[in-house]
Amino acid sequence: MHPGAPAPLPPTPTTKRIPADLPFVVRPSLRKRALLLGVITLFVGLVMACPLGLALSADGDAAVLLVIPVIMLFFALLMGLQLWLISSGGPVLAVGPDGLWIKTRPTRGQAIWLPWAAIDRIYLRRWALEKMLCVKPRDPRAASGLGAFTALDSGMQQAFFGTGFTATANFADRSEDEIMRAVVGYAAGRCRVG
Template sequence: MTRTAKRIPEDLPFVARPNLGKRALLLGAVTLLVGLVIACPLGLAVSADGDAAVLLVIPVIMLFFALLMGLQLWLVSSGGPVLAVGPDGLWIKTRPTRGQAIWLPWAAIDRIYLRRWSLEKMVCVKPRDPRAGTGLGAFTALDSGLQQAFFGTGFTATANFADRSEEEIMRAVVGYAAGRCRVG
């Protein structure tokens, strides 16, 4: 019925991969925002204090955040595709960062829907059997539990940070599901 793999195979008719450019733009904007939030109060403190050496903290903090964002970008984008859909079912990542994916035949899927959390819009796949995906390891269980809390399922794939548009992804899901599970 279900099976797992280290990466989503790319031989299905429809494959969605992470879009590095979109994600980098967002993470870069977050890094700059953090820099500004830190720079403004420090700039005010320096103008009152007169000690300009305090301003050296800003590039160090921004570099730290840039490194964290770079790590996050690498983790999200290096795990291969996020979703693959075909006539028999779909592959979806079991973790939002690195590899590991699960195959769910259409008969094993209860519902597929879109859910937004902050700037991220996710394709959510809810299996009929709530035990699907158990036994995949401690880190996967932790990630899956967090996703379950935010999205109602542990199986999610980005819709707005993928190399395909949200409409294209949902059109493929609806077409290949062919009424065998609820979509929407």
């Protein structure tokens, strides 16, 4: 090893699914997410119905209106796939006295274990309708070696949230306040929260 080079990072434990045996586990809320995606699908249908309705009144061809349910079905299938990807991956966060597990990708994929001593800061950040709990490790190399797809997802999350480790706070099965109280309680001052 070159003198002055940083010490090699010990391998960070990862798993395909977050263990559900920690004291505080957060899962995605299928109901909240389905409501949001359903509203988006209806909005897209309505936005399309107005111009197509005007086109129908101009030329009188009722077949134009058949495009609306076809496009809505397409959007509903995309939203269904999104719901399945998000909800079938298991918990998004698990917190305990020694540290936390957090997903490394927003949908299915792996999760990483970070002890409290390895975490620099935990904070909330909003992007559009999504409010995310963001976990910033002390060593930025903690995200290295997690795979190509994770690196791509992590890079996008890094740009939006300042870290690649995020978990939903407002589309979860627990309230944002409950999540933050658990994080503050278990962190016990070993990292910055807020």
